[in-house]
Amino acid sequence: MAKLHFNYSVMNAGKSAQLLLVRHNYIENGGKVLLFTSAKDDRSGVGKVSSRVGIEAEAYPLTPEENIFDIVQDSHAESDVTAVLIDEVQFMTPEQVVQMSDIADYLDIPVMAYGLKNNSLGKLFSPAIEEMLALANEFNLIKTVCHCGSKATMILKYNPDGSIVRSGEVVETGGEGRYISVCRPHWKEGNIGPRARQAVFDAGYGTRVVCQTCESVFPAIFGDPEQAGDCAAKLSGKSIEGYYGSTIADGCVFEFANGVPADAKQGVICDACIRKFLERGKLLRVSSFFDNDPPRPEEADDGVPDNLEQVTEKAW
Ligand SMILES: [Zn+2]
Numbered sequence: 136m137a138k139l140h141f142n143y144s145v146m147n148a149g150k151s152a153q154l155l156l157v158r159h160n161y162i163e164n165g166g167k168v169l170l171f172t173s174a175k176d177d178r179s180g181v182g183k184v185s186s187r188v189g190i191e192a193e194a195y196p197l198t199p200e201e202n203i204f205d206i207v208q209d210s211h212a213e214s215d216v217t218a219v220l221i222d223e224v225q226f227m228t229p230e231q232v233v234q235m236s237d238i239a240d241y242l243d244i245p246v247m248a249y250g251l252k253n254n255s256l257g258k259l260f261s262p263a264i265e266e267m268l269a270l271a272n273e274f275n276l277i278k279t280v281c282h283c284g285s286k287a288t289m290i291l292k293y294n295p296d297g298s299i300v301r302s303g304e305v306v307e308t309g310g311e312g313r314y315i316s317v318c319r320p321h322w323k324e325g326n327i328g329p330r331a332r333q334a335v336f337d338a339g340y341g342t343r344v345v346c347q348t349c350e351s352v353f354p355a356i357f358g359d360p361e362q363a364g365d366c367a368a369k370l371s372g373k374s375i376e377g378y379y380g381s382t383i384a385d386g387c388v389f390e391f392a393n394g395v396p397a398d399a400k401q402g403v404i405c406d407a408c409i410r411k412f413l414e415r416g417k418l419l420r421v422s423s424f425f426d427n428d429p430p431r432p433e434e435a436d437d438g439v440p441d442n443l444e445q446v447t448e449k450a451w
């Protein structure tokens with residue numbers, strides 16, 4: 136008995152590439168392969184299966200009204216069909232999935248269907264997928280990894296600005312939404328990972344943190360325009376206070392003991408600028424939240440806190 140195989144995956148797992156490789160192997164061995172895709176999926180042109188690695192092939196674009204069993208049976212009557220390959224099975228109808236099982240059972244031709252099991256809401260993608268899970272007799276997960284390195288089993292949909300889409304239309308092929316495959320904990324968390332976040336930022340979205348002194352721009356960590364990685368400190372008056380995100384000033388207070396230099400601007404200041412002023416000897420660290428015994432500047436006779444120098448040497 137021929138089998139109905141369901142090769143399922145998340146997005147960008149190389150599903151189409153694997154399908155095209157299987158097709159190539161059949162053809163190389165003299166087989167006759169019928170390749171179907173959904174007429175709904177027109178991302179790479181109607182009637183085409185293409186993969187991100189560059190290979191592509193013509194495919195029959197199946198509409199919801201068509202009977203795939205009849206099409207295969209007609210072709211099989213002309214000359215023997217070795218295998219039937221189907222891409223984007225999640226866009227087909229449950230009836231067509233039953234027809235696929237009929238191809239295996241009554242024509243004795245193996246059917247390999249490829250598709251997405253889950254949608255971005257964490258539910259089965261479509262009634263066709265429910266039917267496929269009920270009828271297929273071979274299951275194969277095409278593996279890919281989350282940004283954390285764990286196996287990716289879920290799909291996150293996000294807007295161009297990086298916000299996560301948790302409702303609405305999921306049976307779409309193009310559209311404004313972007314998709315990323317992640318592990319289940321990161322799906323629950325809505326964490327698209329550092330590379331996708333950077334791409335969102337590079338595209339001009341997301342909150343920007345600007346160093347007022349050197350005008351460098353950084354992507355905000357929590358959407359706060361004063362807090363980024365490597366830029367999470369603020370100069371107000373003659374002191375600089377650092378926050379989470381700064382690699383040099385987190386939890387620290389610095390002071391321009393001898394007046395604020397002309398090239399230091401009030402407001403957000405980045406770690407590189409703080410480092411520059413420290414190297415020039417203009418800036419002194421007066422306290423740190425992380426010190427066991429945070430030194431407090433005490434007024435000495437000359438008006439300059441007498442523990443400044445000592446603290447500076449210890450820390451830098
Ligand atoms: Zn993860």
Ligand SMILES: [Zn+2]
Pocket residue numbers: 346347348349350351404405406407408
């Ligand atoms: Zn700067």
